[in-house]
Amino acid sequence: MRKIVSIILLVIAALGIRLSLKEVRFGEHETEVGKHYVDEGRDETGATNIVTSVVVSYRGFDTLGEVTVLFIAATGLGAVLTAGGGGKMRKTEPASLVLYTGCRILFPLILIFGIYIFIHGHLTPGGGFQGGAIIASGFLLNYLGCRERRISRVASNLAESLGGLIFVVIGLLGLVFGGYFLLNFLPKGTPNTLFSAGIIPIIYIAIGFKVGSELASIIDNLIEES
């Protein structure tokens, strides 16, 4: 009975979508806002990656909201899982020698790769979120390979809080120096060099550290039993 009702609902939804998407053809939709960002983006912000300049400079307030949502989710997960108390204590056997040695060699290399990706976020494809996810997967490898090491709570909380604080403080400094929140007040420099595009690399470094330590603490809370 439930399956028949679900299939009827999906057919009605499909008809509605087909009727409303007759105007959106594939490959021809060009908006004025996108055209302005592509034409004037390199001169106005100094970054050569247009998607980065849209995420951090033109729509920086949405990125602040997203960082807040991620923080609320990580805190909520920690609060829900430690309030229960009691899980079975499982015996974990140590990993084999190949996995242990490989993990110890690969872990610093993965961290350096992640840091490289979010430092060069305004020049090449990449940025804070991708670099933070790579750092978190490096910590996941650490849990699977060398099992007796856990990340210290103090360091991860410190990195997460400092990242969020630097983002908000730079936005408020823009309010002090110019007219509005998240104004680009540092000099723009020549494009395609590392120290260019004003406040964009600083914000992306803060976001990279924050997202990396948050995802690593999510995994740490899920693994820990009792």
Next chain:
Amino acid sequence: MIVVVSFLVVLMLVGAVAASIFRDLISAVIAAALVSLIASILFYFLQAPDVAMAEASIGAALTAAIFIIAIRRTKRYEE
């Protein structure tokens, strides 16, 4: 070119149907990770390298990892 994209889209839909049919939950999670991986390749064909990198690292690796850790703390087989 259009043949490659059609083949990838068919493979993605087969993976999504498989994720809804499997009774072993870990196999369903691996099928969902396959869907994310092929979506990341399609993002690259649609000229979006930033989004492809984000989907490959977050959707295909970290989502599957937290699913498997959560399944380990509960039951493995669907009733």
Next chain:
Amino acid sequence: MSFLHNYTYYIGAFGLIFIGLYVILTKHNLIKVIIGLGILDTGVNLFLISVGYITEGTAPIFSGPDIDTEHMVDPVPQALVLTAIVIGVAVLALALSLAIRLYQHYGTLNLRKMKGQRW
């Protein structure tokens, strides 16, 4: 046949959305429902990026000093989808933590057997 040539990406995105909705509506296991939520999320992101595509376009990155900006694809949907992917993984992590707590309280993950549930 030309219909398939133009709309391959749309068919893939809507197929994923409908399969995800079907899994959410009809499956009994809670973790299966959360897997369906993840598939639905991937389908919506694929649809948003494929709307912003322009035929014979290039990626919006200036890799040299003289790149013409005539045929670059739209950068605004890519920025929105970047946000949506991260929010999707945050929602999945929180939903899984609630599933673990429900299992510790009820002893089962079957939605029909949990006390007080009718649907």
